Amino acid sequence: MGIFKKPPLRGGKRNAGVPDDLWTKCQCGELIHTLDLKQHAYVCAHCNHHFLLPGRDRIELLTDAGSFEEMDHGLYSANPLGFANYERKTADLREKTGLNDAVISGRATIDSFPVTLAVMDFKYFAGSMGSVVGEKITRAIETATREKRAVIIVSASSGARMQEGMLSLMQMAKTCGALSRHQEAALPYISILTHPTTGGVTASFATIGDINLAEPGCMIGFAGPRVIKETTHQDLPKGFQTAEFMVEHGLVDAIVDRTKMRTKLAELLSYLMPQPSLSGQETLG
């Protein structure tokens, strides 16, 4: 009986006062201080591993300082199918992440080129695409078409949100339809795939950019590797579903480090867009 009364080997209050999120351990074994990680855009300085990047940090990293003007911030999901606990879960996530859904969208400039930008945030419901995500992305594209802006979409998603059933799947066609009209207006769309981009997002807007860029080492796929292996009964090739594999096989055009992404976008926009006028954006509707 004595054993059940033994005190634990380590006191529960040993690390009292030290916040849990002060240090992050990288896959290379390096222990990185959270402030360091933030200053380096959530990239490990030792092995170049790209951690998840919060959507708002991403926007700051990619756009001209102070140029971002958010759109449709107030949209959030209803529970159209009456899915059990869905409303409670989305309310919890809103409180925890400070986001109303898994994408932030708005107008901005990148090196003075006018764009609309939609950035997915994996921390909200694993970046899943429900009707709000699809609607915000579609509105961002339609605004870009109307105002002659380029579209930049940064994807990070587990795919369609099953709690919204068919309404989620509809967003695949809706976003692609808007991109098709954007293309007919001869305006560019650059897609940036980040870790992980999967499911209905990979199968719709994420992989149909005029140019598809990806961050190093990110996972890109439709179904997960285990599901594919069990379905096909075949061993998967080495590096399957990584950005590097996708470049070799033509789905992705280039891999770009996060810290160099803004420069790359500015370069591409300078090829694809008219030069912005010196006096700003007076030509925009």
Ligand SMILES: [Zn+2]
């Ligand atoms: Zn590392």
